[in-house]
Amino acid sequence: MFKRVGNFVFTSFKYFCVFHCITEHVGVFQCLGDSMEPSIQSGDLVFIQRFSKLFNSINNGDLVIAKSPLDDKLFILKRVKALDGQSVRRGINYQRVPRGSVWLEGDNFKVSEDSWTFGPVPKGLIYGRVVCRIWPLSNFSLKF
Amino acid sequence: MALWRRVKNIFFGIAIGHTVTNTFGTVARVDGISMQPTLNPTLSTSSDMVFLSYLPVRFDSIKRGDLIVAISPRNPNEIIVKRVIGLEGDVVKLKRKQDDSMRKVVPKGYYWIEGDHKGHSYDSTSFGPISKGLVIAKVPAIVWPPSRWQLIQSEVHK
Numbered sequence: 001m002f003k004r005v006g007n008f009v010f011t012s013f014k015y016f017c018v019f020h021c022i023t024e025h026v027g028v029f030q031c032l033g034d035s036m037e038p039s040i041q042s043g044d045l046v047f048i049q050r051f052s053k054l055f056n057s058i059n060n061g062d063l064v065i066a067k068s069p070l071d072d073k074l075f076i077l078k079r080v081k082a083l084d085g086q087s088v089r090r091g092i093n094y095q096r097v098p099r100g101s102v103w104l105e106g107d108n109f110k111v112s113e114d115s116w117t118f119g120p121v122p123k124g125l126i127y128g129r130v131v132c133r134i135w136p137l138s139n140f141s142l143k144f
Numbered sequence: 145m146a147l148w149r150r151v152k153n154i155f156f157g158i159a160i161g162h163t164v165t166n167t168f169g170t171v172a173r174v175d176g177i178s179m180q181p182t183l184n185p186t187l188s189t190s191s192d193m194v195f196l197s198y199l200p201v202r203f204d205s206i207k208r209g210d211l212i213v214a215i216s217p218r219n220p221n222e223i224i225v226k227r228v229i230g231l232e233g234d235v236v237k238l239k240r241k242q243d244d245s246m247r248k249v250v251p252k253g254y255y256w257i258e259g260d261h262k263g264h265s266y267d268s269t270s271f272g273p274i275s276k277g278l279v280i281a282k283v284p285a286i287v288w289p290p291s292r293w294q295l296i297q298s299e300v301h302k
Binding site: 013014016017018020021024056067068069070071072098099100101122123124125126 | 156159160162163166214215216217218219220221251252253254274275276277278279
């Protein structure tokens, strides 16, 4: 009896560990809020991968998930507008992105809380890159 | 069949080991002089190995004076070890020269970190406060070499 229970616990632990090793590199996130409209609506599910972060291949225009610089428990989904060394402009505001950081902006600039609020985001805070939208299925897309 | 079972066991072993080290902590080597005299007190001898504990970061229990490991905000491939000087809301005094000093409030969601080796450390005095999300681990102990085996005191100095 005890052996059966122990066996079951160990097997579930084994598969949990395998699951952990997979979710370390890919994941599914649900997006809330309307800061990324019209590319992504509130409630969409997106599939993300973390290899881009590993190989440091984040480019302009990519959608990324990052930890919010103001609250480390919160994730934000934004578009990369400028890499380090480049500069951004909105109206008369002019900003240069420092080394090791990226400039993130929401597509819906009226409501988006982005780099114009909290400044450039260090690359270390980027969690992963959005690959595709998987829900709703009718809106499946690879390009945003 | 026996070979297949062995491969499967190795595979599960790697997965379990990876998960455990990812949850609790690992051991890492410290390079550089920025944390003298706490870490690497003499350069000639081999560098210290420290234990990195991931749990305090997960439970958000970093206190003032703790040694932490963070991703450098200027270079995402670099990992730095520093001491937490100010938590969010604290007022930090920045000393530029003898008489010239500046006061700064650490914003919400940020830490102020500094190296113990004043003037030889690339820390918050040059790049400003760092976001909490960049902190990956706390350093509770030195594990290698055996002569320097000790717990690291959490100290707040002026």
